[in-house]
Amino acid sequence: MELLQQIADAKAYLQSFPFEQARAGIVLGTGLGELINHIKIAHSIPYHQIPHFPESTVESHKGHLVLGHIGQTPVMAMQGRFHYYEGYTMQQITFPVRVMHAMGIRQLLLSNAAGGMNPGFKKGDLVLLDDHINMQPENPLRGLNSPAFGPRFPDMSRPYDPVLGQQLAAAAKAQGSALKSGIYVSVMGPNLETRAEYRFLRMAGADLVGMSTVPEVIVANQLQLPCAAVSVVTDECDPDNLHPVSIEEIIAVAASADKKLSDIFAAVIAGL
Numbered sequence: 001m002e003l004l005q006q007i008a009d010a011k012a013y014l015q016s017f018p019f020e021q022a023r024a025g026i027v028l029g030t031g032l033g034e035l036i037n038h039i040k041i042a043h044s045i046p047y048h049q050i051p052h053f054p055e056s057t058v059e060s061h062k063g064h065l066v067l068g069h070i071g072q073t074p075v076m077a078m079q080g081r082f083h084y085y086e087g088y089t090m091q092q093i094t095f096p097v098r099v100m101h102a103m104g105i106r107q108l109l110l111s112n113a114a115g116g117m118n119p120g121f122k123k124g125d126l127v128l129l130d131d132h133i134n135m136q137p138e139n140p141l142r143g144l145n146s147p148a149f150g151p152r153f154p155d156m157s158r159p160y161d162p163v164l165g166q167q168l169a170a171a172a173k174a175q176g177s178a179l180k181s182g183i184y185v186s187v188m189g190p191n192l193e194t195r196a197e198y199r200f201l202r203m204a205g206a207d208l209v210g211m212s213t214v215p216e217v218i219v220a221n222q223l224q225l226p227c228a229a230v231s232v233v234t235d236e237c238d239p240d241n242l243h244p245v246s247i248e249e250i251i252a253v254a255a256s257a258d259k260k261l262s263d264i265f266a267a268v269i270a271g272l
């Protein structure tokens with residue numbers, strides 16, 4: 001199977017760097033790079049050097065895979081992720097998760113920038129994902145399935161690991177940061193939503209909306225890789241009082257909450 005071979009190629013390349021087996025994988029979202037400052041970096045590898053990795057086309061994403069340590073914990077961190085709206089297939093955007101899993105990670109932590117539809121959410125809030133609704137138009141598991149990946153029909157009754165969730169909540173509390181909890185709906189993008197769409201997505205039961213994360217979480221669940229995700233609320237999506245928002249503002253708000261989020265991630269990862 002071609003995908004298995006591609007994973008093996010990427011793994012063989014990454015194993016050529018002297019580094020122990022990473023314990024945790026990290027995917028950093030739009031405007032969220034600060035966690036890198038917590039990593040004692042051993043290697044920083046541009047995506048384009050890794051066999052079969054797509055190249056990041058979004059300017060706000062750095063496009064490096066970092067190998068290093070947070071405390072004593074060896075980690076692999078993706079400085080920037082791939083999105084469906086960039087034109088990649090779902091298989092391509094989730095390829096790094098498969099590679100990190102093949103390299104032996106035992107937990108996956110993800111961050112993203114998201115629109116807050118829950119009226120209780122304000123710009124800059126941190127929200128732990130409790131569940132999601134997948135409204136992206138393709139599925140990363142579509143196509144031939146190798147038993148090496150896991151079940152053809154993965155269970156999704158608990159897509160986010162409760163233990164990691166509790167650890168993140170405890171770390172937030174210890175640091176005096178509020179961590180809310182919510183349901184994330186993933187859309188294709190790249191345009192933001194109309195008022196009618198925010199109203200519709202809110203009625204569907206979602207608290208947050210964004211253009212990433214869910215494909216990676218679906219693959220992690222198939223691989224039975226425990227994962228957790230935290231959103232930074234970058235814009236308030238009240239359909240009755242909607243203001244225009246730009247990507248620059250989204251990035252600026254994400255950056256303003258980045259330190260708090262990174263301190264929480266670092267504390268949990270150092271304890272793994």
Ligand code: HPA
Pocket residue numbers: 113114115116189192193209210211234235237250
């Ligand atoms: N909609 C979709 N994706 C987003 C948003 C939004 O309002 N904000 C940040 N990412």
